[in-house]
Amino acid sequence: MNSPLRSVSAFCAPTAGAALGPVKIERRPVGPRDVLIEIDYCGVCHSDLHMARNDWGMSLFPMVPGHEIIGRVVSTGAEVTDLAAGKRVGVGCLVDSCRQCEACDDHLEQYCVKGFTLTYSSPTRDPGGLTFGGYSKQIVVDRNYVVTVPETLDPAGAAPLLCAGITTWSPLAHWKIGPGMTVGVIGLGGLGHMGVKFAHALGARVVMITTSPQKGEDARKLGADDVLISSDAKAMAGFAGKFDFLLNTIPVPHDFNAYMGLLKRDATMCIVGAIGPAAALNTAPLVMGRRNIAGSLIGGIKETQEMLDFAGLNNITADVEVIDVAAINDAYGRMQRSDVKYRFVIDLATLD
Ligand SMILES: NC(=O)c1ccc[n+]([C@@H]2O[C@H](COP(=O)([O-])OP(=O)(O)OC[C@H]3O[C@@H](n4cnc5c(N)ncnc54)[C@H](OP(=O)(O)O)[C@@H]3O)[C@@H](O)[C@H]2O)c1
Ligand SMILES: [Zn+2]
Ligand SMILES: [Zn+2]
The missing domain is CATH 3.90.180.10 (Medium-chain alcohol dehydrogenases, catalytic domain)
Incomplete structure (x- = not known):
């Protein structure tokens, strides 16, 4: 019974x-x-x-x-x-x-x-x-x-x-992240810090992309090899075309275009944070570099x-x-x- x-x-x-x-x-x-x-x-x-x-x-x-x-x-x-x-x-x-x-x-x-x-x-x-x-x-x-x-x-x-763990693990596994790849994790919060830990443990070079310069030291302790402040236009330009994969955990609607130029040819930015309408997407970086924008759920x-x-x-x-x-x-x-x-x-x- x-x-x-x-x-x-x-x-x-x-x-x-x-x-x-x-x-x-x-x-x-x-x-x-x-x-x-x-x-x-x-x-x-x-x-x-x-x-x-x-x-x-x-x-x-x-x-x-x-x-x-x-x-x-x-x-x-x-x-x-x-x-x-x-x-x-x-x-x-x-x-x-x-x-x-x-x-x-x-x-x-x-x-x-x-x-x-x-x-x-x-x-x-x-x-x-x-x-x-x-x-x-x-x-x-x-x-x-x-x-x-x-x-x-x-x-x-x-x-x-x-x-937070599975939501970051799943795209890293799906896009076969591993040694020799450079991964950017955007947003250092619950998801982002797990993304940094997993991407590092999988053998990738990890760059923390953050709006918060004061989080840089923590990002390195969590496993990031480098820190990129997204509001620093010069630093962003320095990383143009350098990433095999971007994991975007920003929780609010924002301008995806600011990040697309960071990707290598054929590389993907995966959205896991903002769910819903976004600002207009400039397709030029996609077309010119066969780049991809994708999403992933838990x-x-x-x-x-x-x-x-x-x-x-x-x-x-x-x-x-x-x-x-x-x-x-x-x-x-x-x-x-x-x-x-x-x-x-x-x-x-x-x-x-
Ligand atoms: N796809 C899925 O299956 C799935 C699963 C779980 C959660 N989510 C979603 O993922 C998002 C992140 O969740 P979380 O728990 O990691 O959140 P969180 O702990 O609040 O972290 C979000 C981080 O994003 C950055 N950020 C916040 N506002 C921003 C803005 N206006 N512009 C740029 N960056 C900003 C901040 O990092 P910096 O200070 O480093 O910039 C912040 O620490 C939420 O929207 C959540 O609903 C999705
Ligand atoms: Zn959740
Ligand atoms: Zn079913």
Whole structure:
């Protein structure tokens, strides 16, 4: 027989732009394929801020954000035979997809053509009618969307791997970044600092491209070989045509044209930050150099597991500032001001 509904403490945004505060939510009974997870840490992604403010016009409220979830298995349904209680596990941005389309067959659930279920703010048959994310004590997730996390990794530092990590890993893997290549990471925040770490670990030469000169020293410590200040026109001209790949994590609409000239012939700038309309694109740098502009969304579950295994082998975690759950509204304000070093992570032990 299924276990009963479970009342769980959470932090919730009641409406768009409202401050987050404590609430009780209900988690569904643990079904045969489900995993009940006690959440230890949850990273704070800039997407949480976009979603809580309804920047993308798709948010559903009340919203319990959080899709960088690290916890331990409490119990599992009868059909889950490979996850014992106590196992360190993670949940990222997706908790379901159609499991039948070409994308799902290819382990690319993030591109599911019938639409995936986001970890929060997606319609669901669960209690409350909406998925609720990781700013909460416990979550129930189908085994197929749960990944295992190397025990050697610091759990707070590992939490951001579930979104910032996979969102930067996936394009670096897709575009086969490795030794002999020069990669520019644009924007030193949660995604950007993971992009620098992974591109460096994959053997590429890494240039941090930033609006914040004061972050240069940190960028080098994170693995950047060079730092390029994007407002310095002379320095930008010096890097013209030097990059095999650009990973653009800027969270707001901006002028892509400023960066296209940095690419070599045939090279690609991949957008992972700004989602939505952009300023007019000058196609001349594309046509004249057969350059590409592309986008990428998080990563599939299999790829997320591969990224976590790589992170475990190479001891890669995020640089985090662990906060009490009550500090979340201040943390959003600081993230808005690009004042994050380099990811806030909520310690769920601070939630009653
Ligand atoms: N594609 C996906 O699947 C996916 C997944 C997760 C997140 N995202 C999106 O990726 C974006 C970045 O997320 P994040 O969590 O890394 O954010 P973040 O921690 O706030 O970092 C963003 C960084 O971008 C730079 N930046 C901010 N405003 C800028 C501006 N007006 N012009 C130029 N640079 C600016 C800043 O770096 P500097 O100070 O170094 O310039 C800032 O630290 C967000 O929009 C988020 O929603 C997308
Ligand atoms: Zn995210
Ligand atoms: Zn699908």
